[in-house]
Each structure stands twice: as C-alpha cells, then as structure tokens.
Amino acid sequence: MIANPYQPLNATIIEVIDESPTIKSFVIEPEQPFTFDTGQFIELTLPGRGEAPFTPSSSPALTERMEVTIMKAGHVTGLLHECNPGQAVGIRGPLGHGYPVDAFVGKEVYIIGGGVGLAPIRSLLLTLIDRIGEFHRVVCRFGARTPEDFIYKPALFGPWQKINGLEITCTVDQANGQWSGPVGVVTEIVKPDDVDVNEAVAVVCGPPVMMKYVTLRLVEHGFAPERIYLSMEKNMSCGIGKCGHCMIGRYYACKDGPVFTFAQIRKYPNIWD
Amino acid sequence: METVFISRFELLLDALAQEMEVYAPRCGAESSTFVRYDPKAPDGVAFNPARLCTPAKEFLFPLRERAAAFPHPLEPEAARPFAVMGLKDCDLKALRILDCVFLEDDEFRDPFYAARREAMFIVSSDCTEPTDSCCCVLFGGQVFPESGFDLNLSRIRDGYLVQPGSPKGAMFLSRYLDRFAGVPSAALTERQHERQKTTEQIERLNAAYRLDRKVDEIVQAGQDVPLFDEMAAECVECQACTRICPTCHCFYLFDTLDTDIFARMKMWDSCVRRDFARVAGGANPRQILGDRTRHRLLHKFVYFLERHGLYMCVGCGRCIDACAGGLDLRELLTQLNRERVSKGQG
Structure with a gap:
C-alpha cells in the first residue's frame, strides 16, 4: 500500500467495449502491475472530475490490465462513458474484502445476478472457471431487462455455456423475437431444488431490489444466512473505513465488505435501500 | 521531571512560543476559541475555565485539505511543531477517538493526520468552571486529565501547577527550569480540593440526567x-x-x-x-x-x-x-x- 491512501495510481484506458445500451466495459492499464482478489473493489478516478467505486470484472490472474464494467448512473459514470482509449485515469486499491473462494471448494456455488451486477460475478466466474474441478457444481441464474441488456453476451451465450461443471440459465423481463429462454424476473428461476440448500453457498449481486427479493427467496428455501454472500453497493468514498458514507450498521462496506454474508448485516436498518 | 509551579500563565506561553507556533484560548462574552498566540500582542489570551466553543479537531483534521494530486502524486510532508493550549479532559478523550480512526487503524493510517499529530504539543488544563452543557460525567469523563497530554495545568490561588505527562513534556520543562519554581507546600492539596469542588459542581449540573443503564x-x-x-x-x-x-x-x-x-x-x-x-x-x-x-x-x-x-x-x-x-x-x-x-x- 502506498503511503498516501488517497492518492491514485496512474493508469490509462486502452479499450472501450460497448456491452449494452447503458453499460460499457473499460480496459485499463495501470502504470505498474496491480493485484486484487475477486470481489475486492477499486476507486476509479477521472482526474479533476471525481472518483467512483467499481469491482473489476476481469480475472485477478491478470495483473497488467484490468476491466471495469460501468453503467451510466451518475455524474462520474456519465463522464466515464464519454471517455475514449488513451484517457488518463487513476486507480486506488485493491480495497475491502472479496469472495472467500477457498471456502467454496467442494461445494455447489449458486450464483444469482442481475443487470450490471454481472460485473463482479464475471470476475468471480473467471476465477471459478480456472479451478472448475475443485467445486461440486457452479450454478448460475442471471437476469436482465431485455436480451440486449445482458452484458458479456459473447461469453455468456458462447463458451461459458459449454464448460463442464458450469450451468447457466438466463431470464429476461421482456423478450424479443429471438429469445427462447425463460421470461420473468430472476427470482422466478430461483427454485428450491436448483442446489442442495443445506450445503451450497449462494452469491447474489445486482440491483438492490433484486438482491432483496432473491435473498429472501433463498432464506425461504432454507439457505442459512451465513452461506449467502452479498456484494453490497454503498456510497464508498474514501475506501479505507474512515469517511463514514458507506456504513451498514457497524460495518464499513468499503473496508469490511463489499462482500458480506446476509448473517452479518441482516439486523441493520435499510440495508436494501 | 516532576510537577512544577509557575506564577503566571504567560510564562509558559512565552516559553512555548520560543520553540513553536502556539494556539491558545481566548474567551469572549459570547464565545471562545483558539487563537494564534503572538507574545508581542497577547490579545486577550488567558486560562480557560472550561472547554472552548470550538473543538481541537481542526488542528489535526482541517475543514478542507488537499489529499491527492494528479499527474504528480502528493507526498505527505512532516508538519511543523505546534502547541495547543487549553484542552480539557473531554478534548483529550476526543483526540483519543480520532486517533482510533486515523492513526491506529490496522490497515490504513491517514498520513496527513499522523504528521500533524506527531507535531502537536498538547497543553491541557483542569476545568474550574463547567459550562451549562458540560456533561462529561455521564460518559465516563472527568474535570481533570490524567493522560493524553504533554503538559497539564492546574490553577491554584497564586498561579498554576504544571505537570508533565509525556517524555516530550518533561524534556520541555527541563529546558526552561529558570522560569519554574518548586511546588509550594500544600499546593497539591489545594489542587485536590479544587478538583473535588469542580467535580461536585458538574455532578450537580447533571443530576437530572443520570442514567441507570449504560x-x-x-x-x-x-x-x-x-x-x-x-x-x-x-x-x-x-x-x-x-x-x-x-x-x-x-x-x-x-x-x-x-x-x-x-x-x-x-x-x-x-x-x-x-x-x-x-x-x-x-x-x-x-x-x-x-x-x-x-x-x-x-x-x-x-x-x-x-x-x-x-x-x-x-x-x-x-x-x-x-x-x-x-x-x-x-x-x-x-x-x-x-x-x-x-x-x-x-
């Protein structure tokens, strides 16, 4: 860690990928190799404009460059969407605690994601795919508003469908002509017998309302709150557990999270808002 | 180095001002705050009977400061030594709390806070007249400090007792021995008595707010x-x-x-x-x-x-x-x- 935790490391955007009408991925090359654990996050600075927290969507195995998938949602993300390759940026991190992948070994990993929530999940998936033989099964349930809104479409509907030990089902709120899969919100394809609820671990990432109802559904199915891992989106500003913006009860989402078990945070007020 | 006696507040202020910037209390009718002490123009600086209106956090954690720069990184620099006088036990306990956040974090220290904290020389003092809103006793505080200071002042009838609370404080006193005198007989008993009197006063102020649970x-x-x-x-x-x-x-x-x-x-x-x-x-x-x-x-x-x-x-x-x-x-x-x-x- 550099001595000044507020100072970003210089980096450059080297590629911009259109993922969906409102989401782009940015390939970023840091000035020096950058390591992180899957699920940890970074603060991405657009110099002079501001910074915002993102969980890298690339594999932690790559240290020379990383990918960050960004939905146009606010001030900084809006400006980032205007950026082209060559743009100077800054990154701080890695920050917080990610997914405890070693604790998933030998188990069924049940991953439920929605919208841009697939970004952290992609990094996790790439990690799991590298070690796919170590897990009992990896079962994914992904949702998007329409087929166009899915991000990572080439991998999602291509090579990932053919990996042994990885099962992916996608649903959309609204179908179009080509869609042959399920239609409905992602909770509708979360079934009690998808995995063994007494043994499996669940990973949930998506818009707040989706995370809420999926988590409640999992609990209803018998999942222990200790085995439901949530990637919490809060207003992480300093990223180092001091500025107070991202507090969830006693926890700082930036320092203690952003990945929490439901058991850790369920007693605190308004966690889904 | 043991506790010493000074007859006038200014003697200590001037000694401090020879070595560093000094911020000292100034109490007006409506409000009180820390001001930069200039030995040539003392400007109403005096011993404060209670905590000041403004907190001491600004000395360590300013309202606004530069924390990073681009493209050339901002390297935290050492701060120049400075003294702050007039802190009370509540102020020292507040610094302890800020230390937990900015300094003693297991992973991340705030380098700007750390530099200023290192450079800060703390002169605290016993409370002699709590304000109407003082309620430290409800939260485990007291009217005189026992730790967390470099020097602590206790007002007695003819002057002040100066107690060192750190090696830095003791070293300082040893450099200015000519300004200080030994502790007059019965002065420690008088300090004890004053502390007791102020404690009773603040207890009375807060009698209606006593809580029966933590x-x-x-x-x-x-x-x-x-x-x-x-x-x-x-x-x-x-x-x-x-x-x-x-x-x-x-x-x-x-x-x-x-x-x-x-x-x-x-x-x-x-x-x-x-x-x-x-x-x-x-x-x-x-x-x-x-x-x-x-x-x-x-x-x-x-x-x-x-x-x-x-x-x-x-x-x-x-x-x-x-x-x-x-x-x-x-x-x-x-x-x-x-x-x-x-x-x-x-």
Whole structure:
C-alpha cells in the first residue's frame, strides 16, 4: 500500500467495449502491475472530475490490465462513458474484502445476478472457471431487462455455456423475437431444488431490489444466512473505513465488505435501500 | 521531571512560543476559541475555565485539505511543531477517538493526520468552571486529565501547577527550569480540593440526567422508538452538531480541476446531510431524517464502541449549545432511558 491512501495510481484506458445500451466495459492499464482478489473493489478516478467505486470484472490472474464494467448512473459514470482509449485515469486499491473462494471448494456455488451486477460475478466466474474441478457444481441464474441488456453476451451465450461443471440459465423481463429462454424476473428461476440448500453457498449481486427479493427467496428455501454472500453497493468514498458514507450498521462496506454474508448485516436498518 | 509551579500563565506561553507556533484560548462574552498566540500582542489570551466553543479537531483534521494530486502524486510532508493550549479532559478523550480512526487503524493510517499529530504539543488544563452543557460525567469523563497530554495545568490561588505527562513534556520543562519554581507546600492539596469542588459542581449540573443503564444499552434498546423521528421534527439539518463535535470525523473526497492538474480535497462532511449515503444509482439507505439522527447516535454509542471499545462522545456538550433546533443529547438519552424502563426492559 502506498503511503498516501488517497492518492491514485496512474493508469490509462486502452479499450472501450460497448456491452449494452447503458453499460460499457473499460480496459485499463495501470502504470505498474496491480493485484486484487475477486470481489475486492477499486476507486476509479477521472482526474479533476471525481472518483467512483467499481469491482473489476476481469480475472485477478491478470495483473497488467484490468476491466471495469460501468453503467451510466451518475455524474462520474456519465463522464466515464464519454471517455475514449488513451484517457488518463487513476486507480486506488485493491480495497475491502472479496469472495472467500477457498471456502467454496467442494461445494455447489449458486450464483444469482442481475443487470450490471454481472460485473463482479464475471470476475468471480473467471476465477471459478480456472479451478472448475475443485467445486461440486457452479450454478448460475442471471437476469436482465431485455436480451440486449445482458452484458458479456459473447461469453455468456458462447463458451461459458459449454464448460463442464458450469450451468447457466438466463431470464429476461421482456423478450424479443429471438429469445427462447425463460421470461420473468430472476427470482422466478430461483427454485428450491436448483442446489442442495443445506450445503451450497449462494452469491447474489445486482440491483438492490433484486438482491432483496432473491435473498429472501433463498432464506425461504432454507439457505442459512451465513452461506449467502452479498456484494453490497454503498456510497464508498474514501475506501479505507474512515469517511463514514458507506456504513451498514457497524460495518464499513468499503473496508469490511463489499462482500458480506446476509448473517452479518441482516439486523441493520435499510440495508436494501 | 516532576510537577512544577509557575506564577503566571504567560510564562509558559512565552516559553512555548520560543520553540513553536502556539494556539491558545481566548474567551469572549459570547464565545471562545483558539487563537494564534503572538507574545508581542497577547490579545486577550488567558486560562480557560472550561472547554472552548470550538473543538481541537481542526488542528489535526482541517475543514478542507488537499489529499491527492494528479499527474504528480502528493507526498505527505512532516508538519511543523505546534502547541495547543487549553484542552480539557473531554478534548483529550476526543483526540483519543480520532486517533482510533486515523492513526491506529490496522490497515490504513491517514498520513496527513499522523504528521500533524506527531507535531502537536498538547497543553491541557483542569476545568474550574463547567459550562451549562458540560456533561462529561455521564460518559465516563472527568474535570481533570490524567493522560493524553504533554503538559497539564492546574490553577491554584497564586498561579498554576504544571505537570508533565509525556517524555516530550518533561524534556520541555527541563529546558526552561529558570522560569519554574518548586511546588509550594500544600499546593497539591489545594489542587485536590479544587478538583473535588469542580467535580461536585458538574455532578450537580447533571443530576437530572443520570442514567441507570449504560448509554449503549439505552440507545440499542431504544432504536425502534419513535423518539428519533420526533427529534427529527425539531432538527433543521444545519449540521452544526457534527461540525462542532470534537469526535465527528466524516468527510468526503472532492476532486477539482485546475487547468491541467487536479487536486483531491478532503473536506468535512456530515451524516445529517440528506444525500450523505446516497449512491449514484439513486438508492439512499438514510433518506429519512429520523433514520439519520438514529444512525448518528447508534454510531456514537453502539457501533464505535463495538469497533474500538469507546463511546464516540465525550460529553463536551458542544452539540447542545450549537443546535438550532434546541435538541439536547442529555434529555434525549434520559427520555430513551425512561421509555425503556416504562416498556419493562429495566
């Protein structure tokens, strides 16, 4: 860690990928190799404009460059969407605690994601795919508003469908002509017998309302709150557990999270808002 | 080095001013604060009988400072030595709390805070006349410091006793032996007597607010009562309570563009502000004011205690003086305590 935790490391955007009408991925090359654990996050600075927290969507195995998938949602993300390759940026991190992948070994990993929530999940998936033989099964349930809104479409509907030990089902709120899969919100394809609820671990990432109802559904199915891992989106500003913006009860989402078990945070007020 | 005696406050001030910048108390009829001491123009600087209106956090954690720069990184520099006089036990305990956040974090130290903390020479003093809002005794505080200072002053009839509390303080005294005298006979007994008298005074001031359970238990048990929402009805969201609080330390990072360089400013923020916890997507866990007032007290008395073993409140009463809505922390806690008792949780 550099001595000044507020100072970003210089980096450059080297590629911009259109993922969906409102989401782009940015390939970023840091000035020096950058390591992180899957699920940890970074603060991405657009110099002079501001910074915002993102969980890298690339594999932690790559240290020379990383990918960050960004939905146009606010001030900084809006400006980032205007950026082209060559743009100077800054990154701080890695920050917080990610997914405890070693604790998933030998188990069924049940991953439920929605919208841009697939970004952290992609990094996790790439990690799991590298070690796919170590897990009992990896079962994914992904949702998007329409087929166009899915991000990572080439991998999602291509090579990932053919990996042994990885099962992916996608649903959309609204179908179009080509869609042959399920239609409905992602909770509708979360079934009690998808995995063994007494043994499996669940990973949930998506818009707040989706995370809420999926988590409640999992609990209803018998999942222990200790085995439901949530990637919490809060207003992480300093990223180092001091500025107070991202507090969830006693926890700082930036320092203690952003990945929490439901058991850790369920007693605190308004966690889904 | 043992405790020594000085006849006049200025003798110590001038000795300090030979070595470093000195910030000393100035008390007016309406307010009191720290001012830069100039030996040639003392300008009303004098011993303060109680904590000042303004907290000492600004010396370590300024309202606004540069925290990063681009493209050339900002390297934290050592701070020049400075002395702050007139801190009371509550102020020292508040620094202890800020240290937990900015200095003693297991992973991340704030280098700007650390540099200033290292450079700060602390001269505290015994309280001799608590203000109407002083309530340290409700939160485990007292009217005289026992640790956390370099030097501590106790006012007695003919002057002041100066007690060193650190190697830095003792070294300082040893450099100015000619200005100080030995402790007069019976002076220590007199100090003891003064401390006792002030303690009784502050106890009397707070007799009506005595709580029969620990504050964290009261706040924890009371978090569901509508009192916080009623409190919110009086709050005008001016954020004065968090600005004036010696322990509140929330801040935000704000990037500014200045031609081709950018500066990242670290500025005080307040959890009372409506959009404080709002995320870019629009979600806001504490959009309702009652949820923010509730969170503020839970942070102070429950969450901080869980993390650091201390209340994030020292009972200085500044928030009581500053509140534009007339809210009084002591009354709120007393009321929460009553609700708890009436609900049969006692």
